[in-house]
Amino acid sequence: MATRNESRLTQSAIERFVRRQNRLSNRGIALTCPHPRASQDDPGTERTAQCSDCKCKRPLSQFQGRRSWYKTCIRCRNRGTKPKVPPTGSAMIPWEGFAEFYKNFRCSKILPMNLHLPPDLVNLPQEQIVHHFIEHLHDTTGYEFYLTQLNNPAKSNNIAFYASCINSKDFQRQMTPEKRRRQDERVATFDCKGRLIGFVDVDQRWLHCTLHHDEPDHPADTTRRVTVDDAIRQFILGLSPALNPKKAYDVVRHQFPDALVTYSQVYYWHKTARQSS
Incomplete structure (x- = not known):
C-alpha cells in the first residue's frame, strides 16, 4: 500500500x-499580435524590437518563441541561461x-x-x-x-x-x-x-x-490489447463532435460487434479528436 x-x-x-x-510559459503576447516593443521602421527594411534587458534594437526573429513573443533578445537569454548543447x-x-x-x-x-x-x-x-x-x-x-x-x-x-x-x-x-x-x-x-x-x-x-527500468528483462509481449483498426479509428473521430465517449463506445460496439475495442481505446481517440479540433 x-x-x-x-x-x-x-x-x-x-x-x-x-x-x-x-x-x-503561456504568459506572454501571442505571435499573431504585434510585439509590444516593435519599432516602426521603413517598409523596405527588416522590422526590429527593443530588448527589455540590453535596450538594443534587434531583429524580430530574435524575440520569436513557439506561440508568443519574448521581451528579451536571444543574446540576453543565452547570457542569463546557458543553452543546452547536444x-x-x-x-x-x-x-x-x-x-x-x-x-x-x-x-x-x-x-x-x-x-x-x-x-x-x-x-x-x-x-x-x-x-x-x-x-x-x-x-x-x-x-x-x-x-x-x-x-x-x-x-x-x-x-x-x-x-x-x-x-x-x-x-x-x-x-x-x-x-x-x-x-x-x-x-x-x-x-x-x-x-x-x-x-x-x-x-x-x-x-x-x-x-x-528496474526489471529490464520482464516479458515484453504480455499485453492482450488489440490495435484499433483504421476504419474504426476514423469512425470514432467522426462521432466525437456529437457524442460523448460513453455513447460513442456503445455506437462503436453496435457498429463493429466482432471487433475487440475497449472503452479506453474509444476514449483515447475521442479525446484526441476533441483536442485536434
Missing part, C-alpha cells in the same frame, strides 16, 4: 509541475543505430540516450516526434510506453515529455474486475517502475531522454 501511495504522490507532483510550467562524436546516437546501441546496454536499469533526429522528423511538430520515438522504442526494445505528460510551452522550443511502461504496477491504473469496462484480458503488470523522461530540441535536431 505504501508503494502505491508513493507512486500516486509522485504522479501528482509531476502533474502539478507540468501544469505550473505550462501556466508560467553531445558530439560517438555520444550522439543516429536514429538508425539505436537498435545496436540498445543491444549493448539493454541490461542497464538507467540508460541515458542522445539521439540525432533524421531529416524526415525535423519538420514535424514536436508532439508527433515524441510519438514517433515511443513507437521506435517499442519496435526496438519490445516494451510499450504510453505518454503520461507532455509539456507545451508557448516560448521555449524544447518540448519535455514523460512516459510510463504499460506493464508497470506503479503507473498502471487498473480497475477491479467487477468495475472494469474493458472487453479484453487485463494487462499483466510487473514491479519494473518503467518510465521515460526527456525532451526534444528541433533546432539542434536532438532528442535526449533517460530510460528507467
Whole structure:
C-alpha cells in the first residue's frame, strides 16, 4: 500500500509541475499580435524590437518563441541561461543505430540516450516526434510506453515529455474486475517502475531522454490489447463532435460487434479528436 501511495504522490507532483510550467510559459503576447516593443521602421527594411534587458534594437526573429513573443533578445537569454548543447562524436546516437546501441546496454536499469533526429522528423511538430520515438522504442526494445505528460510551452522550443511502461504496477491504473469496462484480458503488470523522461530540441535536431527500468528483462509481449483498426479509428473521430465517449463506445460496439475495442481505446481517440479540433 505504501508503494502505491508513493507512486500516486509522485504522479501528482509531476502533474502539478507540468501544469505550473505550462501556466508560467503561456504568459506572454501571442505571435499573431504585434510585439509590444516593435519599432516602426521603413517598409523596405527588416522590422526590429527593443530588448527589455540590453535596450538594443534587434531583429524580430530574435524575440520569436513557439506561440508568443519574448521581451528579451536571444543574446540576453543565452547570457542569463546557458543553452543546452547536444553531445558530439560517438555520444550522439543516429536514429538508425539505436537498435545496436540498445543491444549493448539493454541490461542497464538507467540508460541515458542522445539521439540525432533524421531529416524526415525535423519538420514535424514536436508532439508527433515524441510519438514517433515511443513507437521506435517499442519496435526496438519490445516494451510499450504510453505518454503520461507532455509539456507545451508557448516560448521555449524544447518540448519535455514523460512516459510510463504499460506493464508497470506503479503507473498502471487498473480497475477491479467487477468495475472494469474493458472487453479484453487485463494487462499483466510487473514491479519494473518503467518510465521515460526527456525532451526534444528541433533546432539542434536532438532528442535526449533517460530510460528507467528496474526489471529490464520482464516479458515484453504480455499485453492482450488489440490495435484499433483504421476504419474504426476514423469512425470514432467522426462521432466525437456529437457524442460523448460513453455513447460513442456503445455506437462503436453496435457498429463493429466482432471487433475487440475497449472503452479506453474509444476514449483515447475521442479525446484526441476533441483536442485536434
